[in-house]
Amino acid sequence: METMSGVFPGTGAFREPASPGGAAPSLLYSQPPKLPHAIAMHRILVLDDIAQEGLDLLAAAPGVEYEVRTKLKGEELRQALNEFDGAILRSGVKITPESLEGNTRMRALVRAGVGTDNIDKAAATRRGIVVMNTPAGNTVSTAEHTFAMMLALSRNIAPAHQSLAEGRWDRKAYMGNQLAGKTLGVVGMGRIGREVAARAQAFDMNVVAFDPFLTDDQAESLKVKRVETVDEMLPKIDYLTVHTPLTPETKGLIGMAQLDKVKPGLRVVNVARGGIYDEAALVTGLESGKLGGVALDVYENEPCTDSPLFQMPGTCCTPHLGASTEEAQTQVAVEGIHLLINYLQTGEIRHSVNVASLDPKTLSELRSYLNIAHRLGLLIHQWHGGGIDQIRLRYRGDVAGKDTRVLTNAFCAGLLERVVEDVNVINSEMLSKERGIELSIEHNSDQSAFTSSIIAEVSGGGKSVSAGAAVLGHGMPRLILLDGYRLESFLDGRLFVFAHKDVPGIIGSVGTVFGKNGVNIAQMAVGREGDAPGGQAIGVLSVDGDVPNAVVNELMEIDAIQQTKLIELPAAGELPTWMS
Numbered sequence: 001m002e003t004m005s006g007v008f009p010g011t012g013a014f015r016e017p018a019s020p021g022g023a024a025p026s027l028l029y030s031q032p033p034k035l036p037h038a039i040a041m042h043r044i045l046v047l048d049d050i051a052q053e054g055l056d057l058l059a060a061a062p063g064v065e066y067e068v069r070t071k072l073k074g075e076e077l078r079q080a081l082n083e084f085d086g087a088i089l090r091s092g093v094k095i096t097p098e099s100l101e102g103n104t105r106m107r108a109l110v111r112a113g114v115g116t117d118n119i120d121k122a123a124a125t126r127r128g129i130v131v132m133n134t135p136a137g138n139t140v141s142t143a144e145h146t147f148a149m150m151l152a153l154s155r156n157i158a159p160a161h162q163s164l165a166e167g168r169w170d171r172k173a174y175m176g177n178q179l180a181g182k183t184l185g186v187v188g189m190g191r192i193g194r195e196v197a198a199r200a201q202a203f204d205m206n207v208v209a210f211d212p213f214l215t216d217d218q219a220e221s222l223k224v225k226r227v228e229t230v231d232e233m234l235p236k237i238d239y240l241t242v243h244t245p246l247t248p249e250t251k252g253l254i255g256m257a258q259l260d261k262v263k264p265g266l267r268v269v270n271v272a273r274g275g276i277y278d279e280a281a282l283v284t285g286l287e288s289g290k291l292g293g294v295a296l297d298v299y300e301n302e303p304c305t306d307s308p309l310f311q312m313p314g315t316c317c318t319p320h321l322g323a324s325t326e327e328a329q330t331q332v333a334v335e336g337i338h339l340l341i342n343y344l345q346t347g348e349i350r351h352s353v354n355v356a357s358l359d360p361k362t363l364s365e366l367r368s369y370l371n372i373a374h375r376l377g378l379l380i381h382q383w384h385g386g387g388i389d390q391i392r393l394r395y396r397g398d399v400a401g402k403d404t405r406v407l408t409n410a411f412c413a414g415l416l417e418r419v420v421e422d423v424n425v426i427n428s429e430m431l432s433k434e435r436g437i438e439l440s441i442e443h444n445s446d447q448s449a450f451t452s453s454i455i456a457e458v459s460g461g462g463k464s465v466s467a468g469a470a471v472l473g474h475g476m477p478r479l480i481l482l483d484g485y486r487l488e489s490f491l492d493g494r495l496f497v498f499a500h501k502d503v504p505g506i507i508g509s510v511g512t513v514f515g516k517n518g519v520n521i522a523q524m525a526v527g528r529e530g531d532a533p534g535g536q537a538i539g540v541l542s543v544d545g546d547v548p549n550a551v552v553n554e555l556m557e558i559d560a561i562q563q564t565k566l567i568e569l570p571a572a573g574e575l576p577t578w579m580s
């Protein structure tokens with residue numbers, strides 16, 4: 001099967017021929033390729049049970065083939081991940097650093113659901129893999145499950161049913177409580193927390209909420225009472241539900257210490273993540289009567305089939321069913337497959353949890369800047385020539401008003417590309433930081449001579465260099481600044497740079513040496529200190545072939561020439577694999 005691609009970062013190799021004679025490259029990135037190429041099939045791995053609607057989409061997608069392999073772990077998982085370009089999963093599989101070890105193929109992992117705590121995001125980022133989720137598809141189902149748990153606890157639904165199943169008609173043992181008039185504490189007022197609060201209000205409950213990002217105005221419009229800490233709500237509430245991720249702050253939110261502070265009889269519900277409540281403390285709380293009920297959908301270790309809580313009165317437990325509705329599963333599977341295919345085929349990044357999102361509009365606005373940022377990184381790495389520990393990137397003009405994070409990543413990818421394996425726009429910033437490179441970014445919306453430009457200054461080993469680039473016309477990358485010298489040179493192919501004294505005849509002498517050695521000069525740009533001759537200058541030649549040592553040796557014999565350097569850049573129109 002065939003598919004077409006010409007945009008970042010699909011896998012299609014859309015390359016225009018280099019322009020050795022100096023002809024301007026054609027509209028490289030502003031129009032689709034004229035001659036579409038066949039490209040490799042995108043292979044997608046389905047690692048968990050997802051809705052049939054998602055599988056149907058995969059089956060119908062052109063240029064995509066997929067396999068379902070569930071319950072993988074260990075070496076089997078590691079090998080499988082390296083055979084596919086993208087994978088979709090739920091909470092049933094763990095993506096660890098070991099499972100990504102040696103992976104050179106996987107480009108995107110999509111969680112059909114919210115929590116990505118089963119994916120080691122740092123390991124994925126390091127491998128250049130985008131991690132995306134489908135944040136809203138299961139919100140309502142999970143809020144409804146939370147409510148079902150609260151009602152089930154209040155009205156003893158599970159044990160009452162069990163008593164009937166066992167042949168007993170026991171009405172006295174199952175006296176319950178109304179929700180109306182009671183106070184519910186909600187920790188985490190994100191998507192699910194808010195839906196739960198709204199449902200509680202419909203049941204005439206009072207809602208007290210804690211979330212570090214909840215403002216007074218939001219609390220007022222949501223009709224909840226905001227508190228400053230969880231401890232503050234504990235003595236006031238009859239029910240507690242948590243809707244946060246598991247983080248160092250939320251781990252053990254209800255532990256032994258909190259049991260002393262709760263209103264006796266508190267019923268607690270967890271449909272978020274196991275570990276937010278300390279399960280051993282819940283057992284103690286139930287035994288002592290401090291807790292009036294415990295409802296869990298999620299556990300510290302999953303799958304969990306053996307917990308003392310399952311046998312205790314006052315509990316209601318389900319096996320991670322919050323998102324298990326036809327509606328939620330269809331939504332997350334369909335959305336997840338769209339995210340995965342869009343990324344592999346067009347480079348669009350949505351709902352990413354490890355890199356900046358890149359919507360189609362931004363992608364198309366930034367495409368030519370991505371290219372110059374990457375080329376600038378490649379150039380400055382070679383021009384500096386040593387270990388770099390500081391980067392200062394300045395975005396100037398129109399580009400300064402855009403989301404430049406992906407441009408910074410493209411620059412870092414160029415900077416590292418010749419020294420670090422498998423660098424791409426996803427992992428480059430992380431890899432730079434891991435190598436101790438400090439990065440500072442500045443934005444200045446004033447235009448210079450160019451509508452937009454990117455200036456990079458790098459230093460390390462006692463040496464600092466700088467370079468700037470801009471896009472001319474319809475996507476023509478140009479080098480506009482080198483170590484403070486203004487010039488206008490091509491930013492592709494082989495650039496031969498020579499630092500010299502600005503004396504008469506130098507250009508002719510250089511041209512003669514190249515000509516004598518059979519090397520064609522496609523374009524030349526010179527930048528000099530000030531307006532008058534006699535100072536320092538820098539020349540950048542675009543050359544068509546190899547530059548033999550003889551050329552360098554002869555040039556270095558010319559008195560006015562102090563330094564030469566050959567810089568290799570991609571040919572005009574050539575894009576890195578992650579961008580083509």
Ligand SMILES: NC(=O)c1ccc[n+]([C@@H]2O[C@H](COP(=O)([O-])OP(=O)(O)OC[C@H]3O[C@@H](n4cnc5c(N)ncnc54)[C@H](O)[C@@H]3O)[C@@H](O)[C@H]2O)c1
Nearest residue numbers: 115142188189190191192211243244245249271272322323
């Ligand atoms: N049981 C299930 O099947 C199921 C289904 C869906 C989601 N979930 C889980 O539910 C949780 C919430 O999902 P969501 O979609 O509402 O996420 P969300 O990102 O919309 O909301 C999370 C909220 O938690 C808040 N928060 C973070 N740290 C906090 C802290 N220390 N104290 C208080 N609040 C804090 C955040 O500010 C945010 O508002 C996630 O962990 C998700 O994985 C479980």
Ligand SMILES: O=C(O)[C@H](O)COP(=O)(O)O
Nearest residue numbers: 090091092113114115323
């Ligand atoms: O984070 C989530 O989306 C939920 O925990 C749902 O998990 P599941 O997709 O494995 O049901």
